[in-house]
Amino acid sequence: MNILIIGNGGREHALAWKINQSDLCKQLYVAPGNAGTAACAQNIDIKATDFDALAKFCLSNKIDIILVGPEEPLVKGIYDFFTTNPETAHIYVIGPSQEAAQLEGSKAFAKAFMDRNKIPTAAYREFDNTNYEEGVEYVRNHALPIVLKADGLAAGKGVLICHNHIEALAEFELMIQQSKFGDAGRRVVVEEFLHGIEMSVFVVTDGINYVLLPDAKDYKRIGVGDTGLNTGGMGAVSPVPFADAAFKDKIIQRIVEPTIAGLKNEKLEYKGFIFIGIIKVDDDPYVIEYNCRLGDPETEVVVPRIESDFVEILTAIAEKRVNELNIAISKDAAATVVAVSGGYPNQYEVGKVISGLEVTSFKDTVIFQSGTKISGNDIVTNGGRVLAVTSFGDNISEAVEQSVYMLEQIYFDEIYFREDIGYEFKK
Known part of the structure; x- marks a missing residue:
């Protein structure tokens, strides 16, 4: 093919x-x-x-x-x-089709879909210019913290967690009245804040049948200990240690199966991957968001754990025979550590020469390139997230340690990466 x-x-x-x-x-x-x-x-x-x-x-x-x-x-x-x-x-x-892709393209669409299909998620209201004043009162009287989400795609920057009402009201005005996120933020979903720990679930579906890929947990904050600004992702680990069999059963019964049934019942054409952002509150799963494709950097930690032929998976999706798949998964743990440009996620420079990439053949490690390009005889930086180094180990600690070691052999000016990916699970 x-x-x-x-x-x-x-x-x-x-x-x-x-x-x-x-x-x-x-x-x-x-x-x-x-x-x-x-x-x-x-x-x-x-x-x-x-x-x-x-x-x-x-x-x-x-x-x-x-x-x-x-x-x-x-x-x-x-x-x-x-x-x-x-x-x-x-x-x-x-x-997915354009309509089904609104599960990611519109937060309001996704929330309404979850409501209709009785899928657990945070309580919410949505507002735009037509009911702006009502929204101001709603935000002013909402429990803290309060979550504001731009309805449309905002390059991963459209979700704000506000810890006081002054900040929340100011951001609410900026989004709807001042177009802070352009058209993406003209409608705002206001959500309750759920306290818990997050993970990512990946579903392969042909719109009728489904199978699960390995789960993962990603790390969005720029700083050690999950501090500082949100990024597109500083790393990920797989599998997720806290997601035991009982919790996964809840995810399947309460979220995955109702999602697939909803797609079928609402005649939403969907042949591909569903990324479901999950938060564990006490012992119960809730949906934070849907993405209509594989995540990044989660793909870099999930796909290497798949031992089956990936083209067979793609063909089964297209031919609506996902039910025939039996996907083999490595029992090893995997960890991805992302190297970013200095200054990211704010302003950063590109065009920095990268050295040390010849270590790609090292056992149990793969170096995936993200923001790079070829310039003459060099590979240079061409984005905020530059490299994603994935390693295997008997446990997450070993895998993270190996990825960090490999990144220490690589250099570009102002390279930065977090050495504490998977810190909650290290032994």
Whole structure:
């Protein structure tokens, strides 16, 4: 099969690395890709949202499967674009329809979906310009902390946790009246704050059947001990130690199965991956959010633990036979530590030469590239999150220690990474 991966981050490098191992893959392309994907696939200089150019490329190169990495093309309707065009309808697109992708594209849509399907989540109200004054009163009288979420996609920056009413009211005004997050924040979901510990669950579905991939826990804060600003993710671990069999059963019965049933009953076309952000409150799971694709950096810790042929998984999704899958998972623990540019998640410089990447063949470690590009004979930084180093171990402590050691062998100016990923679980 000829396969096209869409995206340019560490997630896409991890997917390319895994798919490249399959005998079922004849030719692998990534659009637009990065310096890492160039080592295991052919990069194509086409933007992820340029559907016309992607279609032309797919027809010229006889693409059989398109695997969509990031959320933006899914929310903008890439699945519908390809499947409703007679010339491209034969190409398998791994991802939900535009309507189903609103599970991520609209917080209000996701909340209403959960309400209809009796899926446990935080209590909420939604507001926009038409009921702004009512929203002000609601925020003013809400228990603290209070969570404000921009309804649409806001590049991972649209969720605010406010610890006093003055801050909450100011942010509420900035979002709705001052367009702080552009169109994404013109509608705001106001949620109760749930106290607990978070994890990520990954579901493979064809819209009717499902199987679970390994679970993971990611670390969003820039600083040691989960302090400082939120980022796109500083690392992840898998499996999640606190998610025992009894808790996973609750997740399946109360969240996963009602989600799949809801997709089917509401005729939401969904062939792909569902990322469910879960928070454990006491011993009960609640949904924080849905994502309509695999997460990043969770993909870099989850995909390496999958021992089955990944192209077989993609084909089963497309052909609506996920029920036939029996996915083998490594019993080893895995940990991903992300190296970022100095200044991230605020302003940072790019174009820094990266050295030490030749250690990629080290046993039990894989280096995935995210914000990189090729410049002459060098690989240089090209984003905030630059590398994701994944290692295996008998436990999380061993895996994290190995990833940190490997990152200490790599250098670019102002490199920064957290050495305490998985700190709650270290032995």
